[in-house]
Amino acid sequence: MSPPHLSAHAWQNHTGAFIALWTSGELAYALFDAGLITTSLEDGTYPALSPKHPGAAWFEKLSLDLNGHKASGVSHSNTAIEHFLSPNGTAPWPEFRPAPGEGVHQMAVGPIHAGIIEPGHFRFSIIGEKVLKLEARLGYTHKGTLALMRGKSPRNAARFAARISGDATVAHSLAFAHATEAALGLTLPPRAVQLRAVMAELERMANHTSDIGAIAGDAGFAFLDARFAWHRESLCAAANAAFGHRLMMDMVIPGGVAGDIKTGGDDAIRRSLDALETERPGLTRVFEDYASLQDRLVGTGHIGIHLAARYAAGGVTGRASGRQTDARTSPGYAPYELMELTVPVETEGDVAARVKIRLAELAESCRIIRTLLNHLPDGQIAIAPPATSGMALGVAESFRGPVWHWLNIESGLITDVFVADASTLLWPLVEHAACTSIIADFPLINKSVNASYSGVDL
Amino acid sequence: MVWSTLARHLLTKPSPPREAGHSTAAALAERLQNLSNEKLGRSLAIRHVDSGSCNGCELELRAIQNMVYDLTQYGLTFTPSPRHADILLITGVAARNMGEALRQARAAMPDPIFTIAVGDCAVDGGVFKGSPAITGGADSILAVDLMISGCPPTPGQIIDGLLSLLEAHAGKK
Numbered sequence: 001m002s003p004p005h006l007s008a009h010a011w012q013n014h015t016g017a018f019i020a021l022w023t024s025g026e027l028a029y030a031l032f033d034a035g036l037i038t039t040s041l042e043d044g045t046y047p048a049l050s051p052k053h054p055g056a057a058w059f060e061k062l063s064l065d066l067n068g069h070k071a072s073g074v075s076h077s078n079t080a081i082e083h084f085l086s087p088n089g090t091a092p093w094p095e096f097r098p099a100p101g102e103g104v105h106q107m108a109v110g111p112i113h114a115g116i117i118e119p120g121h122f123r124f125s126i127i128g129e130k131v132l133k134l135e136a137r138l139g140y141t142h143k144g145t146l147a148l149m150r151g152k153s154p155r156n157a158a159r160f161a162a163r164i165s166g167d168a169t170v171a172h173s174l175a176f177a178h179a180t181e182a183a184l185g186l187t188l189p190p191r192a193v194q195l196r197a198v199m200a201e202l203e204r205m206a207n208h209t210s211d212i213g214a215i216a217g218d219a220g221f222a223f224l225d226a227r228f229a230w231h232r233e234s235l236c237a238a239a240n241a242a243f244g245h246r247l248m249m250d251m252v253i254p255g256g257v258a259g260d261i262k263t264g265g266d267d268a269i270r271r272s273l274d275a276l277e278t279e280r281p282g283l284t285r286v287f288e289d290y291a292s293l294q295d296r297l298v299g300t301g302h303i304g305i306h307l308a309a310r311y312a313a314g315g316v317t318g319r320a321s322g323r324q325t326d327a328r329t330s331p332g333y334a335p336y337e338l339m340e341l342t343v344p345v346e347t348e349g350d351v352a353a354r355v356k357i358r359l360a361e362l363a364e365s366c367r368i369i370r371t372l373l374n375h376l377p378d379g380q381i382a383i384a385p386p387a388t389s390g391m392a393l394g395v396a397e398s399f400r401g402p403v404w405h406w407l408n409i410e411s412g413l414i415t416d417v418f419v420a421d422a423s424t425l426l427w428p429l430v431e432h433a434a435c436t437s438i439i440a441d442f443p444l445i446n447k448s449v450n451a452s453y454s455g456v457d458l
Numbered sequence: 459m460v461w462s463t464l465a466r467h468l469l470t471k472p473s474p475p476r477e478a479g480h481s482t483a484a485a486l487a488e489r490l491q492n493l494s495n496e497k498l499g500r501s502l503a504i505r506h507v508d509s510g511s512c513n514g515c516e517l518e519l520r521a522i523q524n525m526v527y528d529l530t531q532y533g534l535t536f537t538p539s540p541r542h543a544d545i546l547l548i549t550g551v552a553a554r555n556m557g558e559a560l561r562q563a564r565a566a567m568p569d570p571i572f573t574i575a576v577g578d579c580a581v582d583g584g585v586f587k588g589s590p591a592i593t594g595g596a597d598s599i600l601a602v603d604l605m606i607s608g609c610p611p612t613p614g615q616i617i618d619g620l621l622s623l624l625e626a627h628a629g630k631k
């Protein structure tokens with residue numbers, strides 16, 4: 001079933017929560033919470049959506065960089081991932097306009113950062129230590145991933161999907177597999193569905209534990225950092241014992257999973273869950289009771305409910321700002337309809353709220369993994385995707401929010417693909433949140449949202 | 459509450475996760491004992507640069523600093539400043555957009571330095587080999603002394619690689 005085709009006028013006036021935009025062939029596609037719409041490209045242009053939906057700005061720049069398709073009605077002052085735009089092949093800096101005001105100065109950070117993290121450039125306008133404006137320049141890790149996926153079979157392209165953002169490798173592989181399976185009309189064996197969910201929840205827990213620890217660490221509280229890092233290690237080790245890879249990379253493939261759970265893997269997972277469940281209440285109380293830690297987290301990096309809604313923020317960041325959204329339940333995918341998933345929501349929208357959401361989700365993921373392992377059905381773990389044709393969207397809820405994959409497959413080969421990581425809509429929120437605090441709090445804010453660089457640079 | 463929880467943890471030594479390659483870590487620690495500090499002469503500071511990774515390699519680089527692998531026991535630390543660094547550790551492909559930054563980071567480091575490429579991407583571009591958005595692995599930008607393959611390499615493999623570099627260095631003296 002092809003998505004509704006709109007006139008330029010109807011396209012431009014479409015309402016709803018904007019999720020993603022891309023171009024392919026003769027069409028521009030826009031994904032809203034209510035579904036996908038398309039409009040025709042006229043001389044390679046389509047009407048801009050960013051004046052109404054600010055989250056569309058990055059996607060418009062990306063479509064220009066990737067496909068040369070321009071959004072009419074706006075002029076963006078910089079590019080997304082193409083840094084070498086000048087005719088002489090150099091990569092000039094875009095113009096960063098400082099915030100207006102007397103005594104305001106700019107501070108440039110990156111692309112190489114102090115810690116062991118991905119590259120990106122941040123340009124702050126600051127007065128004293130107060131941040132007035134932040135502009136992020138991304139695209140540094142652009143690897144040309146989408147182009148590499150074209151012309152390949154879904155099974156062969158899966159390894160690129162798995163490397164769009166390594167920390168969410170299971171979620172991206174899952175969204176890619178969902179898109180393939182929807183496009184080709186595949187029904188999965190139940191065992192594969194459950195094993196996938198075990199991996200996805202393990203991945204969520206491994207990331208949540210390290211994020212919670214790192215936030216405490218950035219606030220100078222090494223004890224919590226050390227303990228949560230230990231739990232992350234224990235979860236990665238369990239993933240390795242169960243599925244043969246610490247990050248479970250390349251384990252979720254179109255049509256199922258690449259390997260069954262190994263002997264002893266079930267026990268290894270349960271032991272790591274037990275260890276975390278035993279310690280979690282105590283660690284949570286330390287988080288909540290320690291005044292100097294709370295002082296750094298409460299009110300810091302505030303993202304208001306209205307702002308979060310404007311960017312249709314998903315994941316931990318959305319849920320910490322009052323948005324009851326989770327791709328596992330809406331639009332939803334198997335096996336979560338059987339899991340009675342509780343989606344935690346907070347309304348404060350600060351770093352502390354984002355930590356709270358993560359702590360609550362750890363408990364929920366533990367419960368889900370145990371339920372899945374207790375009732376693992378027998379049977380096949382994968383079926384081969386046929387060499388047929390189709391076009392479809394797939395989604396999975398990564399630890400940071402929903403990731404969307406769109407695929408067009410013809411006779412078993414991918415002719416076009418687009419990927420929208422949750423981070424695309426989270427980066428603008430980081431830019432906003434930075435302006436609610438002082439420059440020294442920026443690492444905390446950035447970590448609490450934990451948007452992916454590679455996930456948007458593609 | 460805070461203090462009692464803290465005290466409990468300070469008094470009880472954490473046990474390593476069972477599947478965390480504890481034996482690998484122990485074996486590596488033993489090898490390094492043999493490679494005494496006087497042979498090494500100094501501890502080494504590492505400046506990490508991601509020149510186009512998927513961020514998988516960074517996760518394992520961070521893991522080598524956790525209490526199970528405990529990188530600092532080998533006299534190796536990460537430093538934010540290239541000026542203090544003895545080792546340039548590169549992860550990810552050599553993305554075209556990162557080439558200049560990588561060259562500048564190298565130029566900011568005082569000679570002599572070791573250069574290490576960690577992960578298949580940094581070794582030769584990994585799965586992204588041939589993409590027009592990249593120039594290849596780290597050696598497409600600068601000379602590389604040691605390559606540690608894996609996607610991503612495990613913490614044990616990374617530490618193993620770092621130690622082999624230390625050993626080679628100690629042998630040279």
Ligand code: SF4
Nearest residue numbers: 511512514577578579
């Ligand atoms: S080697 Fe693998 S894990 Fe490391 S950056 Fe490349 S794709 Fe990611």
